Structures are given as structure tokens and as C-alpha cells.
Amino acid sequence: MDENLVAMLATGDQDAFTALYQRFYRQVLHFARRYTDETEAQDITADAFVQLWRKRAEFTHIKAVSSFLFVTARNRCYDLIRHKQVKSRHERELLAMMDDHYHNDFFLVQVRLEMAKLLREEIEKLPEKMREVLLLSFRDGLKPAQIAEKLNISVKTVSNQKLSAIKILKSALHHYPLESLLLLLPFVS
Amino acid sequence: MYVYLGKNVHMAYSEQYIAQLILKHFREEINPFEMEQLERWLSETPQNRLFFEGLDNEEDILQLIEMEERDKKNEVGRQLLLEIQKRISLQDIPEEITPVRNMGKKRSWWYAAAAVVVLVAASAFFWWQSDLLQKPAENSFVTEKGADILPGSDRAILTLSNGQQVELRNNGSQVINDGELAISNDGGELVYAPSDKVVYNTMTTPKGGQYKITLADGSQVWLNAASSITFPTQFIGAVREVSVTGEVYFEVERNKKMPFIVKTPGNTRVEVLGTHFNVNTYSDEDYQTTTLVEGLVKVRNQSAEVELKAGQQASIDENDASARDIKVSEANVEEVIGWKNNLFVFNNADVPTVMRQISRWYDLDISYKGPVPAKLYRGKIPRDFTLSQVLNALKLAGVNFEVNGKTLIVSQGNRK
Numbered sequence: 275m276d277e278n279l280v281a282m283l284a285t286g287d288q289d290a291f292t293a294l295y296q297r298f299y300r301q302v303l304h305f306a307r308r309y310t311d312e313t314e315a316q317d318i319t320a321d322a323f324v325q326l327w328r329k330r331a332e333f334t335h336i337k338a339v340s341s342f343l344f345v346t347a348r349n350r351c352y353d354l355i356r357h358k359q360v361k362s363r364h365e366r367e368l369l370a371m372m373d374d375h376y377h378n379d380f381f382l383v384q385v386r387l388e389m390a391k392l393l394r395e396e397i398e399k400l401p402e403k404m405r406e407v408l409l410l411s412f413r414d415g416l417k418p419a420q421i422a423e424k425l426n427i428s429v430k431t432v433s434n435q436k437l438s439a440i441k442i443l444k445s446a447l448h449h450y451p452l453e454s455l456l457l458l459l460p461f462v463s
Numbered sequence: 464m465y466v467y468l469g470k471n472v473h474m475a476y477s478e479q480y481i482a483q484l485i486l487k488h489f490r491e492e493i494n495p496f497e498m499e500q501l502e503r504w505l506s507e508t509p510q511n512r513l514f515f516e517g518l519d520n521e522e523d524i525l526q527l528i529e530m531e532e533r534d535k536k537n538e539v540g541r542q543l544l545l546e547i548q549k550r551i552s553l554q555d556i557p558e559e560i561t562p563v564r565n566m567g568k569k570r571s572w573w574y575a576a577a578a579v580v581v582l583v584a585a586s587a588f589f590w591w592q593s594d595l596l597q598k599p600a601e602n603s604f605v606t607e608k609g610a611d612i613l614p615g616s617d618r619a620i621l622t623l624s625n626g627q628q629v630e631l632r633n634n635g636s637q638v639i640n641d642g643e644l645a646i647s648n649d650g651g652e653l654v655y656a657p658s659d660k661v662v663y664n665t666m667t668t669p670k671g672g673q674y675k676i677t678l679a680d681g682s683q684v685w686l687n688a689a690s691s692i693t694f695p696t697q698f699i700g701a702v703r704e705v706s707v708t709g710e711v712y713f714e715v716e717r718n719k720k721m722p723f724i725v726k727t728p729g730n731t732r733v734e735v736l737g738t739h740f741n742v743n744t745y746s747d748e749d750y751q752t753t754t755l756v757e758g759l760v761k762v763r764n765q766s767a768e769v770e771l772k773a774g775q776q777a778s779i780d781e782n783d784a785s786a787r788d789i790k791v792s793e794a795n796v797e798e799v800i801g802w803k804n805n806l807f808v809f810n811n812a813d814v815p816t817v818m819r820q821i822s823r824w825y826d827l828d829i830s831y832k833g834p835v836p837a838k839l840y841r842g843k844i845p846r847d848f849t850l851s852q853v854l855n856a857l858k859l860a861g862v863n864f865e866v867n868g869k870t871l872i873v874s875q876g877n878r879k
Contacts, residue, residue, distance in 0.1 A: 295544055300534075303543070304527070316543060323547045381478060382514050388482030389518075390527040397528070412529040414536070 276336040283330050283339075291330070295323055298340055302347050305383045309351040322346040344380040400439055403427075407435040476504055485515065552843060612850035612866065615688055615824045617651030618672035624662035624696075631666070631674060644696055655679040660696050667691040668709070671826035673802075678705075681716040682723065685803045688823040689745070712741045712803045715758075727751060731779060734761040740771075741800050747819060750778040750790075754799040762789055801843065807853075809840040814862060818873060825850050825871075832874040836862045 282290035302322055306315035322343045333339050397405060406425060410416045418436075422429040484501045487493040493501070505512045518524070534540065617633035623641040636649035644660040646653060652675040653666065668674055668686045676684045679697045686692060690709025698721060706726040715723045715735045723735035727744045731751065738758035744751045753762050755771040762769050762777040767789045769777055776794035801808030807820055814836050818829045824846060838860045844853055850871075854864045861876040 292544070295547070296540070299540060299543060300531075303534075303539075304530070307530070316539070316546075320543055320546045320550060324550045327547075327551055379510075382510065384478035385481050385485070385514070386524065386527055388478045389486065389524050390531060392482060392486055393524060394528055394531070409532065412525075412532050415533075 277334075280333050280336055280339060284333060286330065291323075291327060294326070294339060298343055299323070300387060301340075301380065301383055302343050304387060305344070305380060306347050306351055308383070310354050314354060318347050318350045321350065340380070348379065396442070397439075400442060404435050404439040404442075407432055408439045411436060476500075485518065489518075612825050612827070614846055614848060614850070615671035615673055615826070617674055619653075619666050619668045619674035619686065621646075621653065622665040622667070624664060641696065646696075651675055652677065655696055658697055661699055662696050663693055664696055665691060665693040669826070670823050680718065680721075683714040685712040687711070687802050688826075707742055708744055710741070710743045710745060710802070712739075712800055714739045729764065729779070729781075731762065731764040734763065736760060741803070743799070745819070745823075746781065749781055751781055752779075752794075752799075753777045754794045754796060756796050756800060764789065802846065805846050807844045807846060809842055809844075811839045811841055814838055814840075814873065817857065818871070821850075821853065822871070825853075827866075827869055827871045830870055830872050832865075832872050834875060836873065836875045838862055 279290045279293055283294060299319060303315060303319045306318040309315075310318070325346050326339065326343060329342070333342070397408060400408065403425070407421055410421045410424065411418075416424065418429050418432045422432045425432075427435075481501075481504055484493065484497055484504075487497060488501060505515055617631075619631040621629045621631055621639065623629065623639075625641075629639050631648055631653065633651035636647065639646045639648055639653075641662065641664065642660065644658050644662075646655055646664075648654075651673075654677040657679050666674060666676060666686060668688055668690050670689050672686075672688055674686050676686070676692070676694075678684065678694060680703060682703075684692060684694075684705075687710035690707065690711055692705055692707045692711055694705040701721065703718070703721050703723045704726065705724075708728055711725075713723075713725070713735070715738050717738065725733040725735070725742055727733070727742060728746070729744075729751065733740070733742060733753050736759040739756040740758070740760055741754045741756065742752075743754075753760065753771065754776040755773050757773050759773075760771050762771060762779075764779060769789045769791050771777055771791065774794060774796060776792050776799070778790040778792065780788075795808075795810045798808045798810040798812075802820075807817075807824075809817060817840050821827065822829050827850075840857070840860060844856055848856075850866070854866075858864055858876065863874045863876045865872040865874075
């Protein structure tokens with residue numbers, strides 16, 4: 275199925291291009307986001323796909339497509355970092371990028387995304403109220419007081435629900451004692 | 464995964480498999496065989512192990528979930544796709560023209576990325592209508608000699624202060640002399656450097672021509688087909704004044720002390736307080752229009768004066784000699800200045816409007832057989848298309864075309 279998409283892309287099939295976009299854009303975007311700000315990351319992502327269209331006749335393999343997107347995005351991020359000379363955490367990542375032997379960055383982004391996907395499946399399994407609280411916090415960025423008002427529950431209930439939800443998710447990821455979990459939570463008010 | 468770019472080809476793990484292994488490990492649900500697989504992957508590169516150990520802090524993953532949820536809400540995926548489509552359809556001629564594979568004959572890159580026309584537009588980027596692209600282009604619009612009609616190109620005539628006429632082309636750089644004044648001509652653009660010499664030059668484009676000038680003050684001017692501009696080689700005095708006919712797009716250099724004034728036929732003046740605007744004075748159009756892209760302009764004729772803001776258009780009735788009103792309306796800027804970006808842009812344009820533009824660019828006369836087809840066009844077509852390519856797109860709306868020498872005969876198509 276994948277190779278079929280690539281063959282169709284080569285003939286200029288726009289639906290195939292759109293399908294490939296849906297398949298890879300998150301990965302490119304999340305990859306670029308690790309190295310630069312949102313506006314640049316979106317610009318880099320858009321540009322990678324524009325370049326993909328320009329060169330559409332050159333691909334035969336799905337891996338060549340994802341590699342091309344990755345390399346295009348990576349090169350632009352690389353140029354950006356070089357210009358900005360950002361320090362500390364980014365410097366570490368810069369060094370990783372400079373290591374040409376191990377082009378794992380893109381794959382690791384994919385793994386991260388995959389884990390996020392698996393965790394979100396766990397979120398779906400949460401009791402409804404708990405899930406609501408979590409999504410209102412994550413997705414909509416609401417503060418506990420706002421969530422309380424929206425769901426017509428007390429602020430205490432909000433923080434309890436949130437804690438429980440996160441606890442369940444954490445144990446889905448890890449087997450850690452509850453106390454140390456609390457230390458790690460950035461979301462708890 | 465295959466490390467495509469690395470020196471060795473590693474084991475074929477997919478990202479889904481690795482993610483599952485990692486999660487199983489954290490939940491202590493992993494079996495010995497799977498553990499071995501995980502270990503193997505971890506030892507492939509130091510990066511993998513670093514990544515794995517970094518996952519101790521799940522903030523990373525949870526942040527990712529948060530981002531994904533927000534992206535979904537803000538429709539980031541959809542907006543980004545629209546942006547990509549926009550960039551592709553507005554692109555200039557690419558450096559590489561890659562022949563499209565598996566096609567019978569070589570096509571120009573532009574046709575493969577064709578901005579085609581549809582009768583009813585659902586979205587602004589209608590070139591996504593893939594069914595239209597599946598039809599191969601029949602080269603049916605050829606003249607009796609069997610040659611397709613080529614689009615316009617960078618061509619103009621420069622009339623110097625002494626009346627001498629010089630042909631301008633885009634084929635290498637040259638220097639044209641008006642007395643001691645040296646004018647540079649390169650890449651379809653005439654450039655005037657500041658100088659002492661103050662005389663008038665005129666540039667005229669024929670049908671099928673277009674050209675660009677940079678005036679002595681740095682202002683940039685684009686001439687569409689069948690247009691002209693008369694201007695001084697250096698601006699002095701209280702105002703900078705030029706005269707135009709046809710269709711001209713300006714990007715004027717700011718100078719508060721010296722307002723820029725454009726004179727058009729019928730004694731209309733456009734006074735520029737800001738920068739980017741398009742003037743259309745074709746005599747076969749019903750209205751003389753000035754469309755402001757950016758900045759501020761004042762449009763004045765003998766009886767009225769209006770001020771335009773960006774995105775607005777002033778219209779003066781060409782046919783009404785005693786025009787008292789100047790109408791101000793909202794303009795579709797993209798449609799108006801499409802030509803300057805190398806595109807025909809139509810926004811519910813009727814057949815005569817489309818045909819007038821085609822006739823100027825392809826140097827044709829238009830004639831109608833039977834009633835004028837009542838179709839509306841909405842879309843973008845690159846101006847690099849040959850006439851055949853354009854007509855192939857336009858006929859999809861149900862209009863028939865026939866080329867006879869330099870005449871394009873338009874008639875109603877058969878209903879399906």
C-alpha cells in the first residue's frame with residue numbers, strides 16, 4: 275500500500291501527496307519543534323513537503339520519502355541552530371545532530387509519538403469525569419478554578435480527579451511509588 | 464527500521480514495535496525474548512540508550528500528548544496543508560524541471576502541478592481537484608501550421624528622450640545609453656540609477672509582452688501586456704510624476720517630501736501616500752481601476768477625490784465622460800495582481816473578462832460564435848502555459864474554443 279502511494283506520487287497524484295502528508299507531517303513537525311520555536315517549526319515542516327512535491331518524480335520507496343523529509347527538515351534546523359548559537363540543552367542536541375553516523379533523531383521522534391499514541395489510548399479508557407478534567411487541562415489549558423466552574427464541581431475534586439488520572443497514566447508507563455510520582459507532576463496545582 | 468542514511472543496515476524494527484517494548488518494560492510485563500530485542504535495539508547506538516533513560520521523566524511524553532491535543536483543536540494539520548498547497552501553487556518556475564514518470568509524452572512541470580479551473584469552487588486551492596488532472600491534455604488547439612501558441616514574454620520598447628526606440632528583451636544584460644545616461648537592462652528589468660540627467664523616457668509593452676522597471680528613486684514598476692509608462696529619468700521638484708496606460712503595478716519608495724503621482728488617461732491622478740498598488744486603465748475594460756495592496760493612495764479626477772485603504776479599489780467609469788463619481792469597493796487583491804505573480808487569477812470572472820486577459824497575453828483577437836457562454840471562472844492558471852494548455856483547462860467549464868490564425872473563436876459547449 276505504501277509503495278503504491280509513492281508510485282502515485284511520482285505521477286503527480288495529489289491525493290497520494292495528501293496521504294503522505296497525513297502520514298508524516300506530525301513527525302516532521304514534532305521533530306522541528308525540538309529544535310526551534312513554533313512558527314519556524316511549522317515553516318520548516320511546510321517547506322519540507324513543498325520540496326517533496328517538487329521532487330516527487332524521484333521517489334520509489336516510502337523510506338526514501340520519510341528520509342527526504344527528515345533530512346530536509348534537519349538541515350534547516352541545523353542551519354537555524356548554527357545561526358542562533360543556542361546553548362545548554364540545545365547544544366547537546368546539536369552535537370547529536372552533528373554525529374552523522376547515527377541518524378536516529380527522526381526515528382526517536384517516531385517512537386515518542388508512538389508512545390504518546392499508546393498513552394492516549396489509555397486516556398480513552400479513563401472514567402469519563404477524570405478524562406474530562408485531564409483534557410480540559412491539557413488540551414484547553416484551563417486552570418483548576420476554570421475547570422471546576424466548567425464542570426460544576428469543586429476545585430478540590432478537580433485536583434483529586436487530575437491526580438488520579440495522572441496516577442493511572444503514570445502506572446501505565448511506570449511502576450513507581452505514588453510519592454515520587456507527585457514530585458514529578460508539573461500539572462498539579 | 465532501516466537506518467537508511469547510516470553506514471550499516473540495522474534490524475528492521477518499526478517505531479510501533481519499539482514503543483510497545485518500552486511500555487511493556489516499564490509495566491514489567493515484558494518477556495525474556497522481547498527483553499532481548501529491546502536490549503539489542505538499545506545497544507545499536509548510544510542515542511537509543513540515552514533516549515530510553517531519558518524516558519524516566521515522563522514529562523516528555525505527557526507534553527507530547529498535550530501538544531497533540533492542542534494541535535487537533537487548533538486544526539494545525541489542516542492549516543499547514545493549506546499553506547503547503549498555497550506555496551506550491553504560487554511558486555515561480557522551478558530550477559529543476561523534472562519530467563513526470565509513466566506519462567506518454569514529456570510535460571512541463573507546470574502542467575503536472577497545474578492550477579486548473581473549476582466551475583464551482585469549493586476551496587481556494589482548487590488544484591486539488593484530482594479528477595481534472597487525470598485527463599491527459601489533448602493538444603487540440605493548434606493553428607493550421609500545427610504550432611501551439613506560446614504565452615507572452617519579457618518584451619518591450621523603450622523610447623528615449625530623442626525619440627529613438629530600443630527593443631528590450633530578456634536575453635543577457637546590456638546597457639542602453641540616452642546621451643550620457645547609462646540604463647541597465649537585465650533579466651526582464653530596466654534599472655535607472657540616480658543621475659543628473661532629467662529627461663523623459665517611455666516604455667511600451669506590446670500584446671504578449673511584459674516588463675519591469677526600477678525608477679531612479681528606487682520605485683519598482685511592472686507593466687502588463689499592451690501598456691505603457693512615461694517617466695523622468697530622475698525625479699526633481701515637488702512631486703514625482705509618471706503617466707501610464709494599460710495595466711501597471713507599482714511598489715513606490717516612500718518619500719513624504721515628494722509625493723508620487725500617477726496620471727492615467729481621462730485626466731485621473733493617483734497620489735501615492737503609501738506603497739503598493741495596481742492601476743488598470745485598459746480601454747476595453749468598463750472601468751478604470753486602482754487597487755491598493757498596501758499603504759494609502761488618493762485617487763482624483765476632475766470632479767471627485769477618494770482615499771483608499773489597503774484592500775480597496777477605486778473605479779471610474781470608462782464610458783462615462785462626465786464621470787462624477789469614483790466608486791470605492793473592496794477588492795480581491797490576489798485576483799487583481801495575479802498577473803504580476805505570473806498567474807491568471809479569476810474570482811467568478813465571466814467569459815469576456817477571461818477572454819480579454821487571454822487576448823492580451825497571447826496576442827489574439829476574440830470572436831464569439833453564437834451567444835456568449837454564461838460561465839463563471841474561479842481559479843488560477845500560470846501565465847507560462849501555452850495557449851493549448853490554457854484552453855484545455857478553460858474548456859472543462861463547458862466552453863468551446865477554436866483557433867484560427869490569430870483569432871480565438873469562443874462558443875457555447877454542449878450540455879452533458
